Amino acid sequence: xxxxxxxxxxxxxxxxxxxxxxxxxxxxxxxxxxxxxxxxxxxxxxxxxxxxxxxxxxxxxxxxxxxxxxxxxxxxxxxxxxxxxxxxxxxxxxxxxxxxxxxxxxxxxxxxxxxxxxxxxxxxxxxxxxxxxxxxxxxxxxxxxxxxxxxxxxxxxxxxxxxxxxxxxxxxxxxxxxxxxxxxxxxxxxxxxxxxxxxxxxxxxxxxxxxxxxxxxxxxxxxxxxxxxxxxxxxxxxxxxxxxxxxxxxxxxxxxxxxxxxxxxxxxxxxxxxxxxxxxxxxxxxxxxxxxxxxxxxxxxxxxxxxxxxxxxxxxxxxxxxxxxxxxxxxxxxxxxxxxxxxxxxxxxxxxxxxxxxxxxxxxxxxxxxxxxxxxxxxxxxxxxxxxxxxxxxxxxxxxxxxxxxxxxxxxxxxxxxxxxxxxxxxxxxxxxxxxxxxxxxxxxxxxxxxxxxxxxxxxxxxxxxxxxxxxxxxxxxxxxxxxxxxxxxxxxxxxxxxxxxxxx
Amino acid sequence: xxxxxxxxxxxxxxxxxxxxxxxxxxxxxxxxxxxxxxxxxxxxxxxxxxxxxxxxxxxxxxxxxxxxxxxxxxxxxxxxxxxxxxxxxxxxxxxxxxxxxxxxxxxxxxxxxxxxxxxxxxxxxxxxxxxxxxxxxxxxxxxxxxxxxxxxxxxxxxxxxxxxxxxxxxxxxxxxxxxxxxxxxxxxxxxxxxxxxxxxxxxxxxxxxxxxxxxxxxxxxxxxxxxxxxxxxxxxxxxxxxxxxxxxxxxxxxxxxxxxxxxxxxxxxxxxxxxxxxxxxxxxxxxxxxxxxxxxxxxxxxxxxxxxxxxxxxxxxxxxxxxxxxxxxxxxxxxxxxxxxxxxxxxxxxxxxxxxxxxxxxxxxxxx
Numbered sequence: 001x002x003x004x005x006x007x008x009x010x011x012x013x014x015x016x017x018x019x020x021x022x023x024x025x026x027x028x029x030x031x032x033x034x035x036x037x038x039x040x041x042x043x044x045x046x047x048x049x050x051x052x053x054x055x056x057x058x059x060x061x062x063x064x065x066x067x068x069x070x071x072x073x074x075x076x077x078x079x080x081x082x083x084x085x086x087x088x089x090x091x092x093x094x095x096x097x098x099x100x101x102x103x104x105x106x107x108x109x110x111x112x113x114x115x116x117x118x119x120x121x122x123x124x125x126x127x128x129x130x131x132x133x134x135x136x137x138x139x140x141x142x143x144x145x146x147x148x149x150x151x152x153x154x155x156x157x158x159x160x161x162x163x164x165x166x167x168x169x170x171x172x173x174x175x176x177x178x179x180x181x182x183x184x185x186x187x188x189x190x191x192x193x194x195x196x197x198x199x200x201x202x203x204x205x206x207x208x209x210x211x212x213x214x215x216x217x218x219x220x221x222x223x224x225x226x227x228x229x230x231x232x233x234x235x236x237x238x239x240x241x242x243x244x245x246x247x248x249x250x251x252x253x254x255x256x257x258x259x260x261x262x263x264x265x266x267x268x269x270x271x272x273x274x275x276x277x278x279x280x281x282x283x284x285x286x287x288x289x290x291x292x293x294x295x296x297x298x299x300x301x302x303x304x305x306x307x308x309x310x311x312x313x314x315x316x317x318x319x320x321x322x323x324x325x326x327x328x329x330x331x332x333x334x335x336x337x338x339x340x341x342x343x344x345x346x347x348x349x350x351x352x353x354x355x356x357x358x359x360x361x362x363x364x365x366x367x368x369x370x371x372x373x374x375x376x377x378x379x380x381x382x383x384x385x386x387x388x389x390x391x392x393x394x395x396x397x398x399x400x401x402x403x404x405x406x407x408x409x410x411x412x413x414x415x416x417x418x419x420x421x422x423x424x425x426x427x428x429x430x431x432x433x434x435x436x437x438x439x440x441x442x443x444x445x446x447x448x449x450x451x452x453x454x455x456x457x458x459x460x461x462x463x464x465x466x467x468x469x470x471x472x473x474x475x476x477x478x479x480x481x482x483x484x485x486x487x488x489x490x491x492x493x494x495x496x497x498x499x500x501x502x503x504x505x
Numbered sequence: 506x507x508x509x510x511x512x513x514x515x516x517x518x519x520x521x522x523x524x525x526x527x528x529x530x531x532x533x534x535x536x537x538x539x540x541x542x543x544x545x546x547x548x549x550x551x552x553x554x555x556x557x558x559x560x561x562x563x564x565x566x567x568x569x570x571x572x573x574x575x576x577x578x579x580x581x582x583x584x585x586x587x588x589x590x591x592x593x594x595x596x597x598x599x600x601x602x603x604x605x606x607x608x609x610x611x612x613x614x615x616x617x618x619x620x621x622x623x624x625x626x627x628x629x630x631x632x633x634x635x636x637x638x639x640x641x642x643x644x645x646x647x648x649x650x651x652x653x654x655x656x657x658x659x660x661x662x663x664x665x666x667x668x669x670x671x672x673x674x675x676x677x678x679x680x681x682x683x684x685x686x687x688x689x690x691x692x693x694x695x696x697x698x699x700x701x702x703x704x705x706x707x708x709x710x711x712x713x714x715x716x717x718x719x720x721x722x723x724x725x726x727x728x729x730x731x732x733x734x735x736x737x738x739x740x741x742x743x744x745x746x747x748x749x750x751x752x753x754x755x756x757x758x759x760x761x762x763x764x765x766x767x768x769x770x771x772x773x774x775x776x777x778x779x780x781x782x783x784x785x786x787x788x789x790x791x792x793x794x795x796x797x798x799x800x801x802x803x804x805x806x807x808x809x810x811x812x813x814x815x816x817x818x819x820x821x822x823x824x825x826x827x828x829x830x831x832x833x834x835x836x837x838x839x840x841x842x843x844x845x846x847x848x849x850x851x852x853x854x855x856x857x858x859x860x861x862x863x864x865x866x867x868x869x870x871x872x873x
Contacts, residue, residue: 194835194839195835196834196835196838196839196844196845197833197834197835197838197845197849199845200844200845200846200849353867353868359634363663363693386833386867388833388835390835394839395839448853448857451857452853452856452857455856455857473846484850485846485847485850486850488849488850488851488853488854489846489849489850489853491853492834492849492850492852492853493849495867498863499867
């Protein structure tokens with residue numbers, strides 16, 4: 001006798017349909033699971049047998065073969081337990097009703113209790129896509145599973161309860177409304193004393209999606225400012241939340257409440273991060289910090305201290321907005337469309353910008369420090385801005401984050417209109433061609449850029465970046481055209497272009 | 506008449522031993538003249554010089570003689586001029602200083618050649634690691650003073666020295682850089698361009714043969730020349746143990762005027778200056794103080810603020826805020842009460858108009 005049970009597997013952050021085929025044949029007792037499962041899948045046999053016996057059923061004698069189809073895709077995890085157990089119970093005749101309309105996901109304990117699993121949300125999403133609208137999941141995963149619209153979730157605490165649900169009808173799980181609206185408050189820019197230059201730069205970065213680097217002494221407020229950037233970014237739309245939440249789901253980071261991610265992701269990464277930790281990877285590929293920062297902010301603290309190789313690996317994902325990880329011919333794709341915010345000291349002791357000879361580095365040390373930052377990465381950071389210590393009696397800012405956010409949202413609306421019909425929606429993402437197409441500058445502006453280049457005695461390396469930033473400044477001001485003042489201000493946001501630390505000491 | 510051979514002989518003397526003046530004295534006494542000494546050494550005939558003499562070994566070595574010829578040829582090839590103490594162009598102040606250099610290598614034009622009188626020469630010294638305050642002052646004072654016809658002498662080091670030269674160059678003034686290395690061995694490297702500029706509108710001087718590396722022991726000797734050439738020394742910013750204080754010591758021994766710019770009493774960088782003022786140095790709060798002391802008149806002492814005319818309101822406000830000592834954009838915005846965008850664009854425009862410049866640590870300073 002053969003039984004088909006619906007269940008789902010995980011590949012990266014996407015679920016895929018798995019047809020668990022259970023065949024019970026006559027012969028000596030034998031139990032094997034095939035279909036490219038890993039050790040957790042193989043061990044399912046030893047969990048399922050005691051579980052079935054411990055809830056009071058007799059484990060059928062005979063040759064039991066379980067095939068997890070499609071057999072050519074690797075399967076990992078213990079969440080196939082429930083589907084296999086249900087299939088065996090069905091074969092043995094303990095389940096009378098039809099089970100084709102249900103999907104079963106869950107891990108079994110030896111006494112038949114259902115254990116929660118990671119990545120339930122993408123699996124349920126995949127179920128809804130493949131036309132299976134009833135899912136039985138462990139009780140702890142109920143809230144998370146219910147985040148997916150148009151899918152009825154029936155949570156169960158034990159294997160016995162699963163049998164009960166299949167035999168009798170029951171009302172589907174209702175999601176707690178709170179789970180859709182959770183909002184942790186970020187700090188507010190009104191708490192920041194002084195630092196107007198950095199705050200203004202942060203506003204421009206947020207409005208145009210420009211990557212930004214803060215340079216300053218330890219304790220001068222770089223992290224304080226960076227961590228407040230989410231408070232001036234537009235809030236996440238439901239669609240964006242639904243895109244982000246599965247990433248956290250496969251890492252088991254949603255917690256028991258299984259709340260939808262409604263806060264803009266803000267991921268702080270320190271220099272001790274590994275390459276796999278940053279861009280994702282591992283034996284079974286899991287998303288890294290850049291994917292956790294999808295649609296949000298990736299904050300690299302102490303950029304100059306990062307390992308060069310680790311930083312280099314950021315380039316491709318930053319360009320493409322997604323990262324591809326290959327494993328033995330298999331590959332998975334994770335989204336990584338984030339805004340990069342970074343901070344660094346200007347030199348080894350950090351006091352280079354504070355003046356008054358407070359820096360204790362030698363000129364050579366000062367020069368070496370910033371040159372450790374990878375140039376190609378620096379090229380992808382539009383704005384660099386110095387942050388200096390504020391004196392004790394500096395005035396607090398008089399603008400709350402919500403006022404700034406309103407300007408940012410208005411600027412983003414303008415950009416959306418401008419880029420309608422293209423694949424971008426922010427000034428920061430413009431390519432050279434798009435800059436020429438969308439940013440017309442007057443001859444005065446061009447003259448200004450030229451004299452600035454003469455002044456810096458350099459070729460106009462950042463020429464296009466200035467125009468990009470100028471475009472965003474004009475958008476913030478609600479103007480159609482970029483004027484001289486915008487360009488003049490933009491010229492100030494490229495601190496490192498004219499900064500020669502070795503001479504400054 | 507000094508011929509090529511005369512000069513080679515004098516180079517030879519400087520290579521024999523130190524102090525050079527003593528070497529010359531001994532040879533003069535023993536042989537009657539240094540030229541005679543050269544020929545005696547060359548012909549290997551009776552060595553009159555006592556074997557206990559401190560430079561006896563170098564004296565008899567033929568390599569030292571070849572070396573001096575090599576140095577001479579190198580100077581000719583690289584357009585480096587050589588000045589002996591007998592020359593008429595030898596700076597007067599230096600001539601009367603104790604332990605005057607026997608021979609100088611230089612590029613550019615000496616004060617006498619450029620028509621700068623010796624009493625118009627001022628040494629400007631200070632720390633290599635200086636604050637924005639010191640940097641601004643070094644630049645400003647040198648600029649204003651050279652506009653009034655004074656020549657600025659300094660050591661072309663990082664920090665105050667470099668800014669002093671730049672200030673003088675900015676007003677097309679005369680400036681002398683005294684090096685602690687040979688002229689062919691520019692130190693610090695980042696001042697290669699500055700070196701060219703100084704050689705063009707002033708003079709680069711060194712006591713050491715062209716290929717000499719910058720050794721630590723050379724710098725006090727260099728400071729002696731800075732002090733020796735000048736009529737007075739302005740200390741812009743100095744820590745307690747700064748090399749600038751060595752220059753001051755030389756200057757004091759020679760009875761020259763010491764000017765010091767007062768600074769913040771809590772800043773280590775100002776310690777030297779404040780200490781000097783306490784000891785009786787002239788407290789210098791404007792370049793006029795120096796002109797007054799030297800009895801030099803300058804036509805228009807109020808021309809400093811002229812450039813403010815012709816600026817937009819925002820630019821003028823920002824420039825004034827910088828003049829008041831606000832070096833960072835944040836402070837400028839606070840003081841002027843203007844929003845950040847406004848301040849930043851004004852800064853760019855001022856920079857392009859050549860009125861302010863970004864200091865090396867990213868702070869702003871007024872150029873004009």
